[in-house]
Amino acid sequence: MNGTERPDLALLTNPTSDRVRSIRKLSGRSARLRAGRFVVEGPQAVREAVRAAGRSSGEGPARRQVVVHDLYATVEATHRQPEIVAMAAGAHLEVRLAGPEVIAAMADTVSPQGWIAICDLVGEPLDGILASAPRLVAVLSQVRDPGNAGTVIRAADAAGADAVVLTSSSVDVHNSKCVRATAGSLFHMPIVHGEPLETIVEIAREAGLRVFAADGAGDLDLDELQNDSASPLADPTLWIFGNEAWGLPGRSLGLMDAVVRVPVYGSAESLNLATAATVCLYASARMQRTLS
Amino acid sequence: MNGTERPDLALLTNPTSDRVRSIRKLSGRSARLRAGRFVVEGPQAVREAVRAAGRSSGEGPARRQVVVHDLYATVEATHRQPEIVAMAAGAHLEVRLAGPEVIAAMADTVSPQGWIAICDLVGEPLDGILASAPRLVAVLSQVRDPGNAGTVIRAADAAGADAVVLTSSSVDVHNSKCVRATAGSLFHMPIVHGEPLETIVEIAREAGLRVFAADGAGDLDLDELQNDSASPLADPTLWIFGNEAWGLPGRSLGLMDAVVRVPVYGSAESLNLATAATVCLYASARMQRTLS
Numbered sequence: 001m002n003g004t005e006r007p008d009l010a011l012l013t014n015p016t017s018d019r020v021r022s023i024r025k026l027s028g029r030s031a032r033l034r035a036g037r038f039v040v041e042g043p044q045a046v047r048e049a050v051r052a053a054g055r056s057s058g059e060g061p062a063r064r065q066v067v068v069h070d071l072y073a074t075v076e077a078t079h080r081q082p083e084i085v086a087m088a089a090g091a092h093l094e095v096r097l098a099g100p101e102v103i104a105a106m107a108d109t110v111s112p113q114g115w116i117a118i119c120d121l122v123g124e125p126l127d128g129i130l131a132s133a134p135r136l137v138a139v140l141s142q143v144r145d146p147g148n149a150g151t152v153i154r155a156a157d158a159a160g161a162d163a164v165v166l167t168s169s170s171v172d173v174h175n176s177k178c179v180r181a182t183a184g185s186l187f188h189m190p191i192v193h194g195e196p197l198e199t200i201v202e203i204a205r206e207a208g209l210r211v212f213a214a215d216g217a218g219d220l221d222l223d224e225l226q227n228d229s230a231s232p233l234a235d236p237t238l239w240i241f242g243n244e245a246w247g248l249p250g251r252s253l254g255l256m257d258a259v260v261r262v263p264v265y266g267s268a269e270s271l272n273l274a275t276a277a278t279v280c281l282y283a284s285a286r287m288q289r290t291l292s
Numbered sequence: 293m294n295g296t297e298r299p300d301l302a303l304l305t306n307p308t309s310d311r312v313r314s315i316r317k318l319s320g321r322s323a324r325l326r327a328g329r330f331v332v333e334g335p336q337a338v339r340e341a342v343r344a345a346g347r348s349s350g351e352g353p354a355r356r357q358v359v360v361h362d363l364y365a366t367v368e369a370t371h372r373q374p375e376i377v378a379m380a381a382g383a384h385l386e387v388r389l390a391g392p393e394v395i396a397a398m399a400d401t402v403s404p405q406g407w408i409a410i411c412d413l414v415g416e417p418l419d420g421i422l423a424s425a426p427r428l429v430a431v432l433s434q435v436r437d438p439g440n441a442g443t444v445i446r447a448a449d450a451a452g453a454d455a456v457v458l459t460s461s462s463v464d465v466h467n468s469k470c471v472r473a474t475a476g477s478l479f480h481m482p483i484v485h486g487e488p489l490e491t492i493v494e495i496a497r498e499a500g501l502r503v504f505a506a507d508g509a510g511d512l513d514l515d516e517l518q519n520d521s522a523s524p525l526a527d528p529t530l531w532i533f534g535n536e537a538w539g540l541p542g543r544s545l546g547l548m549d550a551v552v553r554v555p556v557y558g559s560a561e562s563l564n565l566a567t568a569a570t571v572c573l574y575a576s577a578r579m580q581r582t583l584s
Binding site for chain 2: 169184274
C-alpha cells in the first residue's frame with residue numbers, strides 16, 4: 001500500500017497556517033487568476049471533480065481536462081464518503097486529512113461539509129467547442145448572479161447541452177456560490193469564458209448554429225415554436241440568456257436569428273433567469289430528439 | 293388634497309424606536325404568527341402588494357384579499373417610484389416617510405431599496421381553491437429553501453397556475469427571502485399553507501384533478517408525455533414537488549396517479565427543484581392550451 005491509496009495520516013490542525021491562508025485567498029477573483037486555481041467545496045462538487053480528474057488522467061477518451069491539485073477532508077468526511085477516497089486513489093490523488101476548523105477556514109461562504117479540493121481553473125477555447133458540431137449551446141451574457149449562472153450550467157448539463165459559454169462581462173464560474181449551484185456539472189460541461197458576445201455569435205453562425213436569444217419581449221413564442229412540426233427548435237442552436245435585470249441590450253438583439261419569449265400566462269412580470277433558461281433548453285432538447 | 297394623497301411629511305428618523313423594533317421582530321416566524329403580519333421589502337414586491345390591496349378594497353372582482361397596513365419609504369424612493377405613491381393613494385394607503393437607516397433597520401436580509409410594507413399574512417382555505425375548478429395547481433411538500441419556494445411561486449404564476457399549496461412542513465412563504473424570490477407573485481397567486489400532503493391529495497382527487505409527482509426516479513418521462521397527442525398533461529393537474537435533498541418519501545409516492553421524471557439527457561445527477569418544477573408546470577400549461 002502506498003501513500004496514494006489511503007488518506008495521509010498527518011492531520012492538519014492549524015487554521016491560520018500559510019497553506020490555509022493561501023487557499024482562503026482564492027475566494028477573490030484576482031487571486032484565483034494569479035494562482036490559476038480555485039476552491040471546490042462540499043462532497044458533491046468534490047466527488048465530480050475527482051471523478052473527472054480520474055477520467056482525464058486515465059484511459060479512454062477524456063471529454064475534457066480537469067486537474068485536481070490538492071484534496072482535503074476531515075476524518076469524519078472520509079468515513080461518510082469512502083467512495084471519494086476510493087476515486088481519489090484511482091486518480092492517484094492524495095487525501096490530506098484536516099480538522100473541521102481547517103476545512104472551514106479554507107472554505108468561502110458555504111458549509112464545506114468536510115471536503116475541499118483545489119483545482120485548476122476550467123475553460124476551453126470557443127472555436128474548439130464550436131468546431132465539434134455541437135447541437136445545443138447556452139450563452140450567459142452579462143449574467144452577474146453566481147447562483148443563477150451555476151443553476152443554468154446544471155440545467156444545461158441536464159438538458160444534454162454541449163457547452164456553456166459566459167461572455168467576458170459575466171460572473172466568474174469559479175466563484176464558490178456558482179460552483180456550488182452547478183452541483184458538479186461544472187466538471188461535466190465544457191465551459192468557455194472571456195469572449196465578447198459579438199465574437200460568440202459570429203463563430204456560432206459560421207459553425208451552422210441558429211442563434212436564439214431569450215427575452216420577455218421576444219416576437220416568437222416558445223410554446224408556439226414547440227407546437228410547430230417544422231420547428232427551428234430542432235436545429236442546432238445557440239441560446240443566449242441576458243442579464244437578470246436588464247436582459248440583452250437592443251444592439252445585441254439585432255445580432256440574433258430570432259428573439260424568443262417564454263410566454264407568461266399569468267400575472268408574473270417575468271420568469272427568473274435560470275428557470276426561463278431551463279425551459280428554453282429543455283424545449284430545444286425535446287424538439288431535437290423528437291423531430292431530428 | 294387630503295393626507296392619503298401625498299406622502300406624510302413627518303419623517304421617521306429613529307432606527308431604534310419601538311415601532312422599528314416591533315417590525316424588525318417580524319423576521320422571525322413565531323413573531324409573524326403572533327402578529328398575523330409580515331414585512332414586504334423592496335419596490336417590486338411592495339408595488340405588487342399595494343396594487344393587490346387596491347384591487348381588494350376597490351371595485352371589480354377582487355381575485356383575492358391582500359391587506360397592507362403600513363407603508364414606509366425614503367424620500368428618494370418616493371421620487372424613484374412615484375407610481376407606488378399614486379397606487380397607494382388610490383388604495384387609501386398612507387406612505388410614511390422614513391430615513392434610509394430606519395428602512396434598513398426594519399428590513400431583514402436584503403436591501404429594501406427604500407420600500408417596506410407591513411401586510412396581513414396571506415393564505416386561503418384549500419377547499420375553496422379546489423372548489424373553483426382549477427386547472428393547474430403546484431404543491432410544495434417539505435420544501436425548506438425559501439428561495440426555491442419563492443421561485444416556484446413566481447414560475448407557477450408565470451405558467452398561469454391557479455394556486456400554490458405548501459404542506460404543513462414546508463418553509464414559511466412570509467420569510468423575507470421567499471417573498472423576494474416571488475418577485476410580487478405572492479400577491480397574484482392564491483396561496484394555501486398548513487395542510488398535510490395526504491389531505492391535499494384527497495381533496496384534489498375529489499375535485500377531479502390528476503395528481504402527478506415530479507421525481508427523478510419517476511416511471512413516466514415528461515418529454516414522452518409531451519409528445520403524446522392524448523397526453524394526460526392536458527387534464528386538470530395537481531403537481532407535487534418534494535424536498536430539495538430527499539424528494540418525496542416512498543409512502544407519499546404511492547398516493548399519486550403517476551410519478552413523472554424530467555429526463556436528464558446529460559451527466560447531471562438531477563435538476564434544481566425550482567427549475568424542474570418550472571419545466572413541469574410549463575409542460576402542463578402548454579399541453580392544456582394545445583390539446584384542450
